[in-house]
Amino acid sequence: MSDPVPVRSLRAWLDRLDGSGRLSVARPGICLRHEAAAVANRLDGRSATLFPRPGGQRGTIVSGLVSSRAWMAEALGTREDRLIAHFQQACAEPLPWCERETGPAQEVVHRGAIDILRLLPVPTLNEHDSGPYISAGLMISRDPETGAQNVAILRCQISGPDRIGVLVLPRHTDNFYRKAEATGRGLEVALVVGVDPACLLASQAIVPLGHDELEIAGALSGAPLDVVKCLTNNVRVPAEAEIVIEGRILPEVRELEGPFGEFPQYYGERAKRHVMTVDAVSHRENPIFHMIVGGGLEHLLLGAIPREATILASLQRNFPSVEDVHLSLGGVGRYHLYIKLRKSQEGEAKNVLLGAFAAHYDIKHAVVVDTDVDIHDPREVEWAVSTRFQADRDLVVIAGSQGSKLDPSTREGFGAKMGLDATAPLDAPPMKFTRIRVPGEAEVDLAAVIVPEADWRAEVGG
Template sequence: MNAPTPVRSLRDWLDRLSGDGRLAIARPGIGLRHEAAAVANRLDGRQASLFPQPGGHPGTIVSGLVSSRAWMAEALGTTQDRLVAHFQQAAAQPLPWHERNSAPAQEVVHREGLDILKLLPVPTLNEHDSGPYISAGLMISRDPETGLQNVAILRCQISGPDRIGVLVLPRHTDNFYRKAEAQGRGLEVALVVGVDPACLLASQAIVPLGHDELEIAGALTGQPLDVIKCLTNDVRVPANAEIVIEGRLLPEIREPEGPFGEFPQYYGERAKRHVMQVDAVTHRRDPIFHMIVGGGLEHLLLGAIPREATILATLQRSFPGVEDVHLSLGGVGRYHLYVRLRKKQEGEAKNVLLGAFAAHYDIKHAVVVDTDVDIHDPQEVEWAVSTRFQADRDLVVIPHAQGSKLDPSGREGVGAKMGLDATVLMDAPPMKFKRIRVPGEAEVDLDAVLAPGADWRAVIG
């Protein structure tokens, strides 16, 4: 099967989706408060959705751009079975971006009298969200000491005409912010909305500090990403972006943000968070605003695929028999990991389980299965657990371990981890775990053997 051609802008991807019926266009005027999100959720995984003039705003919203693995692979110019390996290679061999002097992202410039909700159709998503949120914005920040950039998707609450509440987790953006704050100044940032699928996926890469995810985006499509320097700071942003909000994360200031519907499909709590002061807004003519509905497929898959790539690479360094990993959607693309292992000796699966928990702290439950089990099919994994696992022999439990702070069953990010060794015992008799099979089943040509529309009474008479 030939790989498709990668896309390098949001508009190119919309053309691709529209060309074969994967883009649904709503009637003009769908409401910004819950209504657009409700429609997007109903179509989630089947069609992307485009909303002209939502809530009477002159802008346009789009959602559900990458709500299947197959779509993501297609957008990157690869195949679904190669998606994780493709991401691994891009993360290992990034391409430096190419800076331009002018770009579509700066066709229209606003610097005075800024009012975000008048400029952009920012929706309210889930029932108890505290208000309008930019949920699909890339927060691009710049190390104040080295100039190296970081890209992340952070939840951004519209708190005022030119003020945004931002949940900054203790990761790379926070590292840059603390350096700037120590110097008594704000951290220069840009919030970028409406980018191609490669930029979206690259933003979730789990890489060491100092790696610019925009370079991974270029590697994902096989061509250096075009960028442009912001007008009010030194941050570089994708040149073909739809919208760029330039500003600073203010030092020493925290204001209430939240609640907001998060990926575990519960609400992230309200608390005092970082604040972004907006200095300018630039955008394309007739910009398209990307909305990710919290807890939907787009949200889950964008987090799952980069994590799978990192976890697989981490495990394979110590366990060459690990062939594949999968973060299931039932585990919200973060908490449940399935591992396919070509086991060489007893006890190896338990070591793999321990390695999996060390590979990413979000992993809560892990299952290791043999190579005859399809880890992308939850029913297959459940079958392996039901027929190959014994709790008194094959269970690993680790209490009081670091986990996700968004897991409501934990306590401030501390909880238990459970591993299940659902592999076949190596000394088992050959027929004990032999899977049943009807010879020739896969080769049957149903069109050749079935008689559609036949009357059964006539047939047996």
Template sequence: MSAHIIERIHSQDPRSKAFGLRGWLDRLAATNRLTVMRPGVGLVHELAAAAKRLDGTTATLFPRPDGHPGSVVSGLVSDRAWMAEALGVSGDALIAHVRKAADAPLPWREITNAPAQEVVHRGPIDLTRLLPIPTHNEHDSGPYISAGLTIARDPETGVQNVSIHRCQINGPDRIGILLLPRHTDHFYRKAEAKGESLEIALVIGVDPATLLASQAIVPVGQDELEIAGALRGEPLEVVRCLTNGVRVPARAEIVIEGRLLPRVREAEGPFGEFPQYYGERADRHVIQVDAVTHRLRPIFHTIVGGGLEHLLLGAIPREATILASLQRNFPGVQDVHLSLGGVGRYHLVVKLRKTQHGEAKNVLLGAFAAHYDIKHAVVVDTDVDIHNAREVEWAVATRFQADRDLVVIGDSQCSKLDPSTADGLGAKWGIDATIPVDAPEMKFKRIRVPGEDSVDLDRLVDPGASWRTAIG
């Protein structure tokens, strides 16, 4: 069977309503949302510059960058509507779909022969020779894997966790990784306490559903690959790594197998992060690479730090989780939105059907408890479009008084990547921009011109008229 036929079989899955990676690229190309660059674009800065210039307009594919035999893609899901389309749902159903998948995950299905292992490289490994790894920002300390799914297994239970961490190439077979205090770090501490390595895999180039699932905010012990299956509408096929027990998506483009070394730290950073500042240089954890496997003609996915793809992948799963958390305690909460101006993590807007005095303030406290990244939150009424920054600002301007409606909480756990905090310790504020429940009807009645939404402008406009002729 030819390599071309093998590739087509492995990139198509008619049972799922969601797109695979290569099928999604076909879809983007067919709808003029994929720009293919000329071969030879520079891996240092030039590739990221082109991807960032087209961010949110088209995805970008870079064949043979810097003469490397591989290809790089960026901007796969740099629009909220694209993500919904890639999952096979409507835009207004996206958050509900993500929430449902997190609540009802599908166990994955293990297979033995997988596209992700069509080509196998064992030692000696030279990552930059095998893979076209870009350098993005001006002061980044070197090439980074920025869109790799980090998959680790709990050394006690075997349950997996999937996340994305920045990964710096420290040497031919050595990777520096920033672990924040979340689930992978929890697994690592268990292994390190016994003086053992933690088995790990970095998976590069997956379908949009699996990419989004990796960012789900779920309790430790829940495997995000099962959420990916629920998002796709069928169990995700996985395959066991060749050098350890980690299970990885069977149709991934590239898999780097390795171990997080115990009691070893090496310098990592700086690196351009989602807040659009550099994450500082410090001694970080280290992965020793044992093997690299990949598909025929693999596609290396890279995410440019602080771009729309980066922000949306963080925002959408958090919105689903925060909405579920708030609705458990406040049935009047109808929707939430993490704004891009707040880097998809720090600024939250909540739509509330308020029935009680003080309810909005309780919702603010619940929002801060839902995720420590939330720094500023605004609660508005149901007549405000929370996805429209101008409408939210209008609600604050006309329904908020600082001495009455402002909540400030100091010395709170915040994001360590927010440079205004003291290593993650900072303040939060919340704004109640809702109408008092006992306000007279006309005091906050929004003005409206009858027919403004339904008037037939085509019937009224004279497209060929001169204004001088028109006035007689």
């Protein structure tokens, strides 16, 4: 079977989903406060959802675009079993973007007195969210010294007509911001809403400072990404985007932002955060606003897949016998890691566990299993733990370590890590850990052996 054809715009992906029965269209006028998010959550993982004229406003909302690994792989033109390798290759071999004079993202332009909530259908998602949030916007910033760009998805609260509260974490955007703030200037940024799946996934790449994730997006979809220069600053944005909000993150200004429903399915706290002021808004005719509901499958998978690629590469550098890793959805795509190991010596699994905790501070619990266990099936992993793990010899606990600050069980990210070696001993007798199997089970053609609508009484003779 040949690989699927990659898509290069949000609308092309919607056509693909619609043509295969994976797009639901809600009745017009769904309420922007909670109702759109509630419908999206009910359909999460089954279909994407389109909301025409939500809240009676012009425009359209879409959610659930990449709510499964299989969908993500299809959108990128690869197979699900090659998704991590495909992502790793794109990060290693990015494609420089291609700048155009203009593009669909700038078909309609608004300047002057900007009122975001009048221009765009921005929803309120979870029960205690502090207000409307842009939850699926790519925050694209530019190093004021080198011109290198960075792309990230940051939570963005609409705080006023032209004012956005932004949670800037101590990563690349913050590095650029500090350089700009040191000179008394705001950081030029663009908040881009409504992009293709490759741009979404690339925004989450864990790469060194100075690597432009838009170049990774091009590599993911197999062709250089078309970009355009913003109208009021020097940031380059995807030309096929639905909506671009141009502005600056202000120096020395902090205002209250939050709470907001985050990926652990708890709320991120209210605190003083950075502030973006809006200089212009451009968009396509009849733009589509992408909404990611906090804690849903789309939110979890966009974080999990890039982390898996990074963790796998880190582990394989030191442990070539590691074959695969998986961040489970039960562990919110961040905290629980399953590792498949072709063990060659005793003690190796525990070393792998230590390497996993060092590979990313978010990892809280890790399980190492043998190659006969499907790490993408939580029942299989649980079976391995129940039959191959003994707490007094196979448990690793690391106290007082750095974890996720969004994990409410920690003290501001300070907590413990636990590793489970659920591999079989190498010197076990041959049949002790041999899994039961019925020969030929996988090859049975059920359509050839099962009689549909048969009368069982007639078959047994009365």
